[in-house]
Amino acid sequence: MSSREIAELTGKRHPDVKRDIQAMAKDLKEDVSSFARIYLDGMNRQQTEYLLDREHTDCLLTGYSALMRLAVIKRWRELEEGSARVIATLPDFSNPAAAARAWAEQFELQQAASQALAIAAPKVAFVDQYVEAAGSMGFRQVAKLLNANERQFRQMLLDKGVMYYLAGVLTPYSHHQDAGRFEVKTGTSASNGHAFNQARFTSKGVQWVAGLWADYQIRAVV
Template sequence: MNTLVAPSNTVTMSSREIADLTGKQHKNVLRDVNVMLEVLEKAGSDLSQAVRYTDERGRTSEVRLDRVLTETLLTGYSIPLRHRVVTRLAELEKVSRHTISMPSNFAEALQLAADQAKQNASLHQVIQQQAPKVQALERLAGTHGSICITTAAKQLGVGPLKLFKWLSDNRWIYRRAAFSAWSAYQPRLTAGLLEHKLVKVGKGSEEDLKVVEQVMVTRKGITTLAEQIQGNSL
């Protein structure tokens, strides 16, 4: 497989930036650039990558050089100054260049397509794995404190009777007797998934109400349930 380097633009540096990096006055940098270009022109060098900018009076206000001309200019400067400018050129090259892998034959093209398909499949699998957690957080966002199992079923989008059965089958809740109230298994209480609360039931006057212990699902419990029952047919 061939690796192509695709530059977005030729890396260049202005005389003003060179002045900033080296701490020299811009007029002195311009002088050095002009001297260098005159010598190179007499030697027949290609100066097409040297772009001059002029002001309203026609005087050179700035010169932009490519990497070769910039490094040529720096040969007359001190080592620390050369290092600063060359380091900056390397940073500019990282921005302007990137590598592209191109298949050189049909077999490599098929392998590249297979690798991309594998990456897509892996990404899809990660999305599927994360989906229950995302939906669990959405469920959690709609709850405020502990809620009863019936309300939890609405939050989870399942039928209350089905949720009671699932909780019973998976050892979250149990009955001490056939028609007694539901109780939470101790490990679920310890884990903070369920809790017991005293609630008033009944209608009418205060005398007609009675206090009973009821299993409540915590915010943590809603999140865990959303992850565990997601995709299961209840």
């Protein structure tokens, strides 16, 4: 799990999480650079994040609040369940017959996907043309534009790790914001004075998620 994802799940600032990881590595007498990875931020600048395994993540969380620990634990469970599903679907490659069947099935899936992509191409082209003149769009606007069922579209965004729930609000992961796919507007409700955040797809984000949605539908069919 990356230090950026830990920051998003716990509500801590990413520099603070990195500082916590550096302090932990020092206490453990480990080289923190072994966890380091470079990524590009929204301004195309190189930045550093840390990738932790389950053991080091658990160690880091000992100093965090119960709510923060629970948020990260839930995310780890999702990751582990996803890995378990992938492993369960792998064929037995030690069995030549099973391996041959798996190859044949994969070939058929690729053929069906190619045909489905050809059908979806005009729709994606329409989206490209539409968003050229459009500004940022909300979740429901994008779902309507793609003619997508809102529940299925929302589930795809969660399944693909595009967005997550923060205080009951769909929120994009920071690396998608850094990539320019979302903008998050903040404000205060006129009715109750409460602060709110609203994530909106940018034109670039709509084009990107249109392709993601087309691929998601293709895989659901095949």
